[in-house]
Amino acid sequence: KGAFYFFEKPIFNDLERFFTIVRQAIKAYEMERELDSLRREVSEKYSFPNIVGNHPKMLEIFEMIRRVAQTDTTILIQGESGTGKDLVAKTIHYNSLRKDKPLITINCGALTETLLTSELFGHSKGAFTGAVKDTIGRFQAADGGTVILDEIGEIPLHLQKTLLRVIEEKEFERVGDSRPIQVDVRIISTTNRDLAEEVKRGNFRKDLYYRLSVVPIKIPPLRERVSDIPLLVNHFIKKYSKGRPSIKISPEVMDRLIKFSWPGNVRELANVIQQMMVLSRDATITLHDLPPQFFTKGETPPSMEGKVDLPQIVSEIERKWILTKLEEADWNQEKAAKLLGMTRKMLVNRMNKYHIKRAKIKTQKQPIWH
Template sequence: MLEALGDVLSHEGHCVLKATDGDSALRIASKEEIDLVITDLRMPGKDGMTLLKELRQRVGSVEVIIMTAYGTVDSAVEAMRYGAFHYVLKPFRPHMIVRTVRKVAEQKGQLEESDFLDAAMRRRYGLPWFIGRSPQVQKVFEQIRTVARSDATVLITGESGTGKELVAHAIHYLSARRDRPLIKVSCASLPETLLESELFGHERGAFTSAVQRRKGRFELANGGSLFLDEIGDIPPSIQAKLVRVLETREFERVGGTETISVDVRLIAATHKDLAAMVQSGTFREDLYYRINVVPIHLPPLRERPEDIPALALHFIRYYAAKTRKPVRGLERAALEALNRYPWPGNVRELRNYMERAVLFCKGNLVALSDLPECVTGPTCTAPTQGQPQLRSIREVEASLIRNVLEETGWNLSRTAELLGMSRGTLYNKMRRHGIRRPEEDADHRKPSGP
């Protein structure tokens, strides 16, 4: 079978490498750039399912076709769950395998543009936040490619740590405006008085500290793109002025009378539910419809668990190269712990934990002991069959924040860094979960005097 199938595929023009068992296949895959592995389910030593899992762990993006004469529904489901491209029952005719291999090649060709986009992101920003073959990530890639060709306003939504700013960079970088500036504004970090001046600029004497004329971000972005991060935090007075700019691309500096025209492509992002804010009256409906021309939603990592192994592997390789350590993958127990964890901080949190794991790793593979306790602890294990999930994501998040705060001695900056979020986001989550410093909590519980 091995020789016959190899001859057929070689005749089709494919470069074929042969292995007689799973261990040999892993050795070849670790040294050569492999696009596809065709394996029998039953083999000496490692079986095909074990080979599939270890290829996913060590190589990541290679496609796998499993052949078997002992197929069951359970084994087929398990193979697909671990990312097998196809599951072929023996006996089969050679043309069936040839046709399946062609499908793999066609899909590889379709993904070349996604691979280029991923490579461009890595070259420009250093880290591959959007690696993955899940349908959700492929949809995001397709949306980025499509919208980059236009000047349409884009609204990027998603939880903290999902990569909203990276998508904004990718849209600009792949657009016709790539050689013009991409100007970024964090709307959540500026008070109302400063935000207006930051966006539109000001004239000398417009307010006490305005000692000279200053261009705003809209002017600085002229000809390029303006990225408004956390647009849901913009106060109502600024929202009204933003509506006019989006309608006319005209505005006046603070304290000025001259009308300034700009050619700017707007990209906005938020983790908030703007539609609900419109209903509650805290976000202008006309502004919402003007920025929501092309919505792109970034899924949380817990909704695309099939991408966790590839992401973790890329981060491990990145930090291993950066620290010059021989770490090349994860042990199975460590990978299983990553798959169970709910990732409230999303890809940013995974990146931070993989950096830490590489630093602590003493061998070639990241072990369970190299991961933080919040990932490996009992609150992160899956419930046994038949038991209900005892803790909600909200409860797990609160527990995680408390654990990391205690681990860092309540150092908020360090805690925010480990959790992959800003200090402001951490403070808001602490307030939402009612988390206080031990001394503050003690003061809060003291009975009031007579």
Template sequence: MSAKKIMIIDNEQGLCRMMAAVLMDEGHAVRTFTDPLEAMDLFRPGCWDLVISDIKMPGIDGLEVLQRVKARDSGVPVVMITAFATVEMSIQALRKGAYDMLTKPFEPDELLFRVRNALNHNQLKTENRQLKETLAGKFNFDNIIGASTILQQLLEKVQKVAVRDTSVMITGESGTGKELIAQAIHYNSPRKEKPFIAINCGAIPDSVLESELFGHKKGAFTGADADKIGLLKAADGGTLFLDEIGNLPLSVQKTLLRFLQEQEFRRIGDTVPTRVDVRLISATNSDLEQEVQRGSFREDFFYRLNVINLHLPPLRQRKADIPLLAAHFIADQNKKFKTEISGLTPEAQAAACEYAWPGNIRQLKNVIEACLTIETEQRISLATLAQFIETDSAVTPPDNDYNQALARFEIDYLRQLLSAADGNIEAAAQKANMNMATIYRKMKKYGLRKEDMIN
């Protein structure tokens, strides 16, 4: 464990010196105080990793120290020391936010054990918070790639839907990014601190799907050797994303319909209902209204799921986004494999924009990855791209001259970028991972005006 900053507060100087010596031998930076008021005057949020405080002290007692520390920095663990431990006192300290209680007299090894536990616990909390912040940032609407009008209109709708706790059905062809939209909804909703759990209904056999969703009691069926909580219970407080919802058996549809109506269900073999608070987001690439007509999908269940419908357009209807997505995937691969491919040649880019991409964004990502695996030049060539998709040999860039083709692309790209950002240069720069000065320079070069980009 790396060195941590520890504050010790105890009116016994000898005990302070002993604890400081033990903890400094472990490599920690320790400061001791015999006056709790002086310690609190010097306590600043973010400056300490752990506080160890006696309870019985003149001036203010340890419980007051605990309250002041937690009021200023709730994330700092506090270990309380007392020679007069009682159950009532321990409960009071723990209720006020103490991490642990240490009873005098104690051995150095016990001090180290309690301190390590407190610091490890705090490290896990920090890592968990950072992970959540990373996820929230990853699924921020600004990080969904594309400047086409059709995508921007969809994202405006998604942003409104995210904050309203209602069922959402996402439709669209395979590979259009339905799970990405579901994650964006979750991480921009009031449920973002709770779990997001995804299940592909078409990838799990019908025989075990009910147990996976609802759980089971021990002995409910052959092989049920222990109680199992289902995914609905695991997602309590958060979001359950059901991908390929059209593959659900009618029996499971009936149970989920009851859950949507009552917010409760019964595990297999259980006689007592389980109540949970879960938002359902579903997705499908099939026509569920036709499935309803055929009788393979319940009509009442369909309408319960389809309160809000979000339809993701196929990539062939978002041609303006293809260069942006390709650049994003190239950057990802460069970072992953330490390569320096700068992009597509004008010929390759023109071919990519003309291709229908039946596998949509997922196919584009895979093709870019495959091209980077075999490309030996600075940019992905048309010859390389043609090994993975059908290209029209007649496809040529708008101008045979590379500089003219590049200029035309940059002008179109800047127009789309600035239009999507309503002329906001800073927002456009963040979206494109560019320096603001670069955007100003290119606007001047091509005679573009910010006023012309405002919708």
């Protein structure tokens, strides 16, 4: 990749500087390797095989994604909560010509109107109380890349006009500054609302709706593609196994999963599979492991045979759940505690209680140069 630095002979006149530069070169090389590894990881995570489905509606969506990924057109992804809108949006970005540029996601429903304006477009020093310095917004941070407007239907009307200008003229002003800022971003929007209906009600600008939905993608709810459930179940079992012994699903459980209405869609299915894998005591998930919502009112969930030691079962469940979240957080205790909804101190106490320790993996150091 070319030279990192050069020295004039003799180098022994300034050995301290020589070794400083060598250390910097090694650090830069290691950071570049780590960055390459992260790029590969992201590329694999948002590759087409991770959007699972063989249903005709999903096959149409796969074809649409392939075609629009190589363009810069605005895209509107619609679907119920949990259908996978975010996954589709990010897959489009990471398979586009902008894949090596920034990807910024903005949750339009998570911020107040005042904060949303500053978050999107930035603000100048003194624009409002607490604005102690110039701050760039998400659009400027994403210059050259992609902005995902999550739940675009939540954006207030007065901001919709500004957003329309960004799309049409590719420029905006920071809060407290009248100077226009040029920006080059691709916009992908997601919503669980019927925006056409919101336009009729006067809650959403018609001109903005048409600009955002040049290419509309409608993701069907899981109940409309039940033939994909077995594929999704196998996908999530592989995803959550992480080197553990393979787990199977009994035919009775699969039948219940297929017949369930899935109001939370694919996200709910993923959570149910993960929960059953954590709580199951056997290599095969049976009706014993199904959550209560899978049984009708007059139906009693099967009970475990023999005498049950409830405290022991609860402790085992908690231990498995803590291990699962530690692995998800790559054994970062702060992150794992946040996932578990507890403090780091509480997590450490429970790890000591259940004798949870990370297994030591022996690794052989590889030389930096060959």
